[in-house]
Amino acid sequence: MNAAYRINELREQLEYHNRKYYEEDSPEISDYEYDDMLRELETLESEHPELLVPESPTQHVGGSAKPEAGKKIRHDVPMLSLEDKFSREEVVDFVGKMKRELGDPTFIVEPKIDGLSVALRYRDGEFMQGITRGDGINYGEDVTANLKMIKSIPQTLSEKIPYLEVRGEVYMDNEVFEEVNARQEEEGKKIFANPRNCAAGTLRMLNPQVVAERKLSIIIFNLQAVQGKEFKSHAETLDCLSKQGFQVSKYTICRTEDEVWEAICAIDNTRGEFSYGLDGAVIKVDSLSDREKLGTTSKVPRWSIAYKYPPEEKQTKVLHIEVNVGRTGRLTPLAILEPVRLAGTTVSRASLHNQDQIDRLDVRIGDTVIVRKAAEIIPQIMSVIKDKRPDGTSPFIIPDKCPVCGSSAVRETTNEKEGSGILCTNVNCPAQLARLLIHFASRQAMDIDGLGPAVVDALLEKGYIKDLSDIYYLRDRREDLIRDAITGRSSAKKSDTSKSTDKLLAAIERSKDNDIDKLINGFGIRNVGKFAGSLLKNNFADIFSIVNASIEELVRLDGFGEISAKAIIDFFKQKQNIYILERLQNAGVNMKSKAVNSTIDNVLEGSTFVLTGTLPTMTRDEACEMIEKHSGRISGSVSKKTTYLLAGEDAGSKLTKAQGLGIKVLSEDDFMNILK
Ligand SMILES: [Zn+2]
Structure with missing residues (x-):
């Protein structure tokens, strides 16, 4: 494969996973897999320096400040990330380099908590403001109200220090996390991938009461800024912060590379005893004046590194392979394991995804397997230890009958290609x-x-x-x-x-009073999600006009794909579904689009809007509602069909694109003037 091609591919994948991780709190891959990709990219870029660009994910701190979650606050002190190291050699290198530059420095080793970083500001000993890391350099989000609900954040310090800013890691105990997910599942809500994402999602919620219920905690690991006190070393600052009422990082003081490595291993060996997730150890130079001397690169401090532990792996036995049937009729094999403690939680099941995965691993009932779980919650079977296979096993094949209703189950096909899933054919399963x-x-x-x-x-x-x-x-x-x-x-x-x-x-x-997009979404039609639902709501007066719509009419909607259109047509072609619809109507369930029927006037008829950036007074939802009430349409992306771009502060690439296409850009004021 061509290096330039691979570099581009890696960059795209990393940007995608960055977004999933930082903005949507729902990662799809483990940190370890992410780090692997990032390292491959770094290596390729160092071999091909001509291909290095400033936008590369290797050149900036991941994530961006989410404008909709809270007010943006400027960082006084950047909240940088650390350079990750994965081997003893790299750690020894770092210690050696520090010794060459600093003489005989003292090092501090601390556990690295798998949570999310926040900065806390105190004035005259009173908690004043708390902000997330955001983009790490310029802005974070204001989450003060939520942080006030965290018990381990002191509202008042023991001393009336004129000004103090500290940085800490907010985390959720493994036990609390399991409770939260159990409740989420019971209520049919989103399941969080791991405690960190649950903590991150919680901290961004608009309801501080929920934050209180979810029992977040914090451990402080750095003094960012202080007035009215002088410190010489990091250890000294942590001791002082502890006296002020903070829960601070436990640290070990080391002088040699052997001591540093021993401290790292000691933390690794006790990982299972922590009630929360650790994903590594941090090694820092202790002296604050040395830190100042070394400074930072554009991305990371030069005086500290993080050593990342490999994901925990353990052996266990496959007791049974269960086949479950999902909402879409897909048969999913699930390995039932002899329970084993991994990364702080008990693992007793692991998804095998599909037949291809089972074949690839050749996993059989009775096999001894290696299970891996990093800080992530979804455990994976990595391999089978064939030497330990008992006699008389046979390859596992997903049955061709649905285990629930007994109807035949067949391989799914998409676009005439055979997929990896096996589906129950009975719609009433x-x-x-x-x-x-x-x-x-x-x-x-x-x-x-x-x-x-x-x-x-x-x-x-x-x-x-x-x-x-x-x-x-x-x-x-x-x-x-x-x-x-x-x-x-x-x-x-x-x-x-x-x-x-x-x-x-x-x-x-x-x-019963819900708008029809919720009802459409409720039908669980494949390939028809929330976005398609709201497009339909905005363009059809009621459900029955959607039932009678032709495929051409549906595809004509800006942003409505052919696959979704076909799915809608197929769904309403079935008599059973029309029967259900009529019964719903007879029971009094709303069938009319409120978006279309609540129109105030037609001022914006025929206009398509795209929104970008943060508006001065309106939220995005409010603006969308206004547009719809005046018969305008909303689209997600700028194209030639776009009439107006409604742009606020920090507008991004959409603005550039709109300007390129000569599309009229409106401010909130311009927009309000049109409506007058
Ligand atoms: Zn079935």
Whole structure:
């Protein structure tokens, strides 16, 4: 492969994963895999310096400040990341280099917590402001209100220090994380990949109460700025911060490379004893004047490095391979493992994804396997130890019958190519119905509080629900639901059961008023997501005009792909689905688009808007609502079809593109003037 090609490919992948990690809090790969890619890119760039560009992910700190989450705050002291090292040689190199430059420096080794970095500012000993790392150099987000909910952040320091800024790592205990995810799953909400992402997502939430419930903690690892106190060493600052009421990093003082390496190994050996995730150790020069002398590069300080531990791996046995059926009918093999402690949590299952993966690993029931789990939560089977294979095993093949309904299961095909998934062919498969109901009730769809997996299972088991529309007829069976204690344990008091039943029925009633994009999303049509749902809502007066739309009409919508259009047509072609729709309508479920029907006037008819940047007074949602109410359309990307670009502060590439195409750019004021 050509180096330039590979470099481009790596850059694209890294940017994608950066976005997933920093902006969406939902990484798809482990840090270890990410680091591997980054290192490959660094190596290629050093071999081909002519291909190095300033925009390369190797040249800047990952992530950007998310404008919509909180007010942007300028960093007084940059919150840099550290250069990562992966071997003893690299650590020894660093220590040697420091000795050459500084004589005989003292080093500090600290555990590196897998959390997210924030800076805390105190004035006259009072907590004043807390900000996230953001882009690390210029801006972070203001998350003060949420940080006030963290118990380990002192609101008042022991001493009235005129000004203090410290940096720490916010994290979530493994145990709390597992509780949060269990609750999320029960309520049909998003499952977090790992404690760090859960902590990051929590800290950006708009409701400080939830932050309090999720019990975040913080450990302080650096003094960023201070007035009214003098320090000579890092150790001294940590001791002082501890006296001020902070929970600070535990540190080891070292003088030689052997001592440094020993300290790193000592932390690694006790990783399992920490109640939170560690992803490495940090090695720092202790003397503050030495640090100043060494300074920083544009990306990292020269006086510190991070040593990253390899992901933890352990041997365990495959007790069984379970085949589950998902909402889309896909049969997914799941290895049931002999429970093993890995990276702070107990691992007892690992997805095998599909038949191809099973074949590649040749994993069989009874095999001893190596399981890996880095700080990430999804464990992976890496390989099979063939020497330990018991006699009489045979290759595992996913059955060609659905394990739930017994219908035939076939390989999926997309675009006439054979895919890797195996699907149950029965559209009324109960396994699919359970998942569909949970999805239907989830927040991004009809948002019915209390209709989680446990309740759905009970409703299906007792035969209260045969298809989606039955949800809206449960009100007629209130007494039965209470008798069968559908909403709770049968041991619960009857008064409690009727209370929770009424709560559920009320939530169902409320959901009838939702706009139609939520209903469309609730149907769980493949390839028709939230975005397609809102396009339909904005362009059709009601559900039945969507049912009657032709494929041409759908494809004509800006941003609506042919695959989604075809999926819509196929879905409403099925009699069963029309029957469900009619029953929903008879039960009083809203079928009219509120976006189209709440139009104030047609001032913006025929205009397509694209939004970018932060507007001075309006949120993005408010602006979108205004545009829709005046009959305008919204699109996600700038094209020749765009009429206006509504641009605020920090507009990005969309602005450049719009200017290039000669599209009219509006400020918030210009926009309001058009509406007058
Ligand atoms: Zn089935």
